[in-house]
Amino acid sequence: MTVVFERPHALSDVSMHYCPGCTHGIIHRLVAEVIDEMDIEGTTIAVVPVGCSVMAYNYFECDVQEAAHGRAPAVATGIKRVHPDNMVFTYQGDGDLAAIGTAETVHAATRSENITIIFVNNAIYGMTGGQMAPTSLVGQITQTTPYGRKIETQGYPINVSEMLASLQGSTYIERVSVDSVKNIKTAKAAIKKGFTVQQNKQGFSLIEVLSTCPTNWGMDPSESLNWLRENMMKQYPLGVYKDIIDQRGAQHE
Amino acid sequence: MAKVTFREDRCKGCGLCIEVCPKKILRFAEERLNEKGFNPAEITDQDACISCAFCATICPDCVITVEK
Amino acid sequence: MSEKVLMKGNEALAEAAIRANCRFFFGYPITPQTELAAYMAKKMPQVGGLFLQAESEIAAINMVYGASGAGARVMTSSSSPGISLKSEGISYIAASDLPCVIVNIVRGGPGLGGIQPAQSDYFQATKGGGHGDYHLIVLAPASVQEIVSLMTEAFNIADRYRVPVMIMGDGMLGQMMEPVTFDEIPPIPDDLPEKSWATTGTHMKRKKNIINSLYLTPEDLENLVLERDKKYQLITQKETRSESYMIDDADFVFVAYGTTARIVKSAISTLRKEGHKVGLIRPITLYPFPSDIIRETSKKVKGMMSVEMSMGQMVDDVRLAAAGNCPVDFYGRTGGMVPSPDEIIAKYKEIAGGER
Numbered sequence: 001m002t003v004v005f006e007r008p009h010a011l012s013d014v015s016m017h018y019c020p021g022c023t024h025g026i027i028h029r030l031v032a033e034v035i036d037e038m039d040i041e042g043t044t045i046a047v048v049p050v051g052c053s054v055m056a057y058n059y060f061e062c063d064v065q066e067a068a069h070g071r072a073p074a075v076a077t078g079i080k081r082v083h084p085d086n087m088v089f090t091y092q093g094d095g096d097l098a099a100i101g102t103a104e105t106v107h108a109a110t111r112s113e114n115i116t117i118i119f120v121n122n123a124i125y126g127m128t129g130g131q132m133a134p135t136s137l138v139g140q141i142t143q144t145t146p147y148g149r150k151i152e153t154q155g156y157p158i159n160v161s162e163m164l165a166s167l168q169g170s171t172y173i174e175r176v177s178v179d180s181v182k183n184i185k186t187a188k189a190a191i192k193k194g195f196t197v198q199q200n201k202q203g204f205s206l207i208e209v210l211s212t213c214p215t216n217w218g219m220d221p222s223e224s225l226n227w228l229r230e231n232m233m234k235q236y237p238l239g240v241y242k243d244i245i246d247q248r249g250a251q252h253e
Numbered sequence: 254m255a256k257v258t259f260r261e262d263r264c265k266g267c268g269l270c271i272e273v274c275p276k277k278i279l280r281f282a283e284e285r286l287n288e289k290g291f292n293p294a295e296i297t298d299q300d301a302c303i304s305c306a307f308c309a310t311i312c313p314d315c316v317i318t319v320e321k
Numbered sequence: 322m323s324e325k326v327l328m329k330g331n332e333a334l335a336e337a338a339i340r341a342n343c344r345f346f347f348g349y350p351i352t353p354q355t356e357l358a359a360y361m362a363k364k365m366p367q368v369g370g371l372f373l374q375a376e377s378e379i380a381a382i383n384m385v386y387g388a389s390g391a392g393a394r395v396m397t398s399s400s401s402p403g404i405s406l407k408s409e410g411i412s413y414i415a416a417s418d419l420p421c422v423i424v425n426i427v428r429g430g431p432g433l434g435g436i437q438p439a440q441s442d443y444f445q446a447t448k449g450g451g452h453g454d455y456h457l458i459v460l461a462p463a464s465v466q467e468i469v470s471l472m473t474e475a476f477n478i479a480d481r482y483r484v485p486v487m488i489m490g491d492g493m494l495g496q497m498m499e500p501v502t503f504d505e506i507p508p509i510p511d512d513l514p515e516k517s518w519a520t521t522g523t524h525m526k527r528k529k530n531i532i533n534s535l536y537l538t539p540e541d542l543e544n545l546v547l548e549r550d551k552k553y554q555l556i557t558q559k560e561t562r563s564e565s566y567m568i569d570d571a572d573f574v575f576v577a578y579g580t581t582a583r584i585v586k587s588a589i590s591t592l593r594k595e596g597h598k599v600g601l602i603r604p605i606t607l608y609p610f611p612s613d614i615i616r617e618t619s620k621k622v623k624g625m626m627s628v629e630m631s632m633g634q635m636v637d638d639v640r641l642a643a644a645g646n647c648p649v650d651f652y653g654r655t656g657g658m659v660p661s662p663d664e665i666i667a668k669y670k671e672i673a674g675g676e677r
Contacts, residue, residue, distance in 0.1 A: 001256070001320040001321060002320060002321055003318065003319070003320050004304050004306050004319040004320060004321045005306040005309040005310070005317070005318060005319035006318045006319075007315040007318075011315065015262075015263055015314070016313075016314060018313065019265075020265035020266055020267035020291070021265070021267030021268070021269055021313065022313055023313060024313065025312075025313025025314050025315075026310075026311065026312075026313045029313075029315060041523070041525065042522055042523050042524040042525040042526075043522040043524065044522065045391070045520045045521075045522060047387070054535060055535070057531045057533055060529075061523075061529055062522070062523060062529055063520035063521065063522055063523060063529050063530045063531075064520070064529065064530075064531050064532070064533075065386075065387060065390045065391075065520055065531075065532040065533075066417075066531070066532065066533040066534065066535060067383065067386075067387075068383060068386075068409055068410060068413050071379070071380070071383035071386075071410070074375065074379075074380040074381075074383035074384050074387065075383050075384070075386055075387035075390075076387060077373070077380075077384050077387065078345075078347065078383070078384035078385060078386060078387025078388035078389070078390075078391065078395070079387040079388065079390065079391045079520065081345065081371050081373065081384075081388065082345060082387075082388045082391040082392065082393040082395075083391055083521060083522070086521070086522045103376050103377060103379075103380065104376070104380055104383070106376075107375075107376040107380065180273075180311075181273055181307045181310045181311055184310050184311065185310070214267075220268070221267040221268060221269055222268055222269065222272050225269070
């Protein structure tokens with residue numbers, strides 16, 4: 001008998017605190033699988049955010065720095081500039097990356113900072129109990145939009161992948177989803193591609209992962225995957241939004 | 254010969270594995286609870302398993318190990 | 322005979338940092354310290370270091386956090402409003418026990434304020450700024466030469482105790498040009514602890530390092546804060562610095578720091594010629610504050626006066642240290658105004674009661 005599937009080494013053998021059915025667990029595992037396959041656990045340094053995944057420093061086996069809310073790309077920049085040959089990735093939610101951290105996100109992309117960002121988009125603020133996120137959909141009911149997100153008060157959702165793709169500095173941007181086995185495999189390939197861009201010193205990569213929040217969406221895990229498919233994918237179509245990898249020779253020493 | 258092993262103490266009863274199994278051979282173990290207070294997922298028929306690992310792929314908690 | 326060059330304070334700060342083996346600078350332009358960043362932009366690439374202009378002071382301090390956590394000697398610089406922006410980052414740096422140097426060239430405030438010199442960030446630097454139970458070590462040079470020696474010490478203190486250290490100057494110090502030598506900088510001490518805690522990659526040879534400040538269990542957080550406090554007590558024992566100027570026979574002592582101390586020395590010179598026995602205690606570390614010398618002196622003099630370019634911030638610490646042993650008065654200018662020796666003399670005479 002050969003092992004077809006087991007916990008990757010880079011994912012710590014501990015119980016994770018996420019809610020039942022929360023897709024953070026899947027995404028953490030995909031990153032860890034990629035780290036194992038590329039044999040980079042020893043050189044990887046993770047930067048984890050403020051949000052539900054604040055304790056991700058307990059879940060990855062590599063060196064980790066906890067960042068202030070939104071500041072992970074700046075922290076990652078500091079680390080990467082000191083250790084340019086190490087692999088540095090950030091793992092951030094929608095409040096962290098697209099609200100308080102928008103400037104840091106945009107400027108890391110602008111600088112074509114040689115890091116990889118894993119952006120977990122579940123259209124809500126999970127950790128603090130379900131408030132509106134910049135990526136919440138119009139009409140979506142949240143704790144701070146109890147009558148549904150209204151355009152005239154709260155404006156429109158933000159499409160991060162499209163926005164960052166417009167910046168000259170971004171090398172590879174893809175939006176994926178973890179709602180099905182097929183999409184999970186595509187998501188893993190995208191994450192691996194992002195890490196490879198970094199390894200080849202070809203600049204900035206970001207993988208936006210459509211995710212669920214069963215607890216704050218008020219659904220069970222299975223219903224929440226459906227909601228993602230039927231609602232989020234319309235606002236946030238899956239696909240590659242930027243791929244100029246071939247045009248970017250090794251540009252970072 | 255077990256092809257699929259469940260680490261029951263890690264299961265949170267989310268049910269996603271049960272949903273994606275193409276052979277429909279996973280279910281909640283109704284008659285027992287794990288330490289977390291969930292009915293853990295379990296396999297009903299090891300021989301019918303094709304080791305596709307769909308269950309393990311969608312499990313957020315690395316509960317399932319799959320062998321062939 | 323050491324070689325002297327004429328250098329602006331802001332540039333001396335940068336050059337001294339480079340001589341102290343700092344190879345990473347993250348910053349943002351803001352008057353009146355921008356020359357420091359500009360000097361770094363030119364010089365760092367020449368020594369194989371990095372100058373990066375960040376998108377904001379917030380981003381800069383977080384880059385410092387990352388680089389420091391990764392084991393580097395790193396610094397940033399700014400001025401008052403920018404230091405406010407950095408407050409969260411400074412709290413995180415202190416809470417993660419990371420070493421770094423932060424320069425504040427203070428300007429008139431509050432708000433957007435002015436660009437002329439001030440000392441109105443004393444509270445922010447010594448009493449808080451960022452949230453939580455922590456302290457910044459604060460050094461206050463009074464000359465361009467002192468900038469050089471204090472910058473070297475700042476990095477050593479930071480590395481020795483794993484603390485952020487602030488060098489607080491004012492717009493005058495940043496802009497003034499004085500002859501300075503770099504030849505007398507002592508080498509980096511060889512007994513500084515190794516940074517085995519830094520995130521450099523495990524290389525599969527050690528357990529992972531975590532740089533973090535989140536401790537949700539209150540017992541754990543309290544223990545950590547208490548441990549850190551022992552560090553501050555040690556620093557207070559070993560690193561408190563001040564200059565005592567003509568206090569031995571003085572019956573009245575001024576307390577002032579930075580460029581204000583030099584103005585006070587001018588006033589003292591005039592007053593001494595008139596027969597007044599006055600002296601000065603010049604704190605060089607604002608945290609830890611030189612309370613002991615002030616307490617001892619307060620028992621022997623008729624009065625003390627804190628002179629500051631603010632509405633009176635350090636005066637509170639002088640009063641605490643003096644513990645009621647003698648009256649403690651205050652003279653200050655604010656908003657970017659600089660006191661003159663004559664104003665200080667006039668205030669002294671008003672308090673001490675006229676001609677002698």
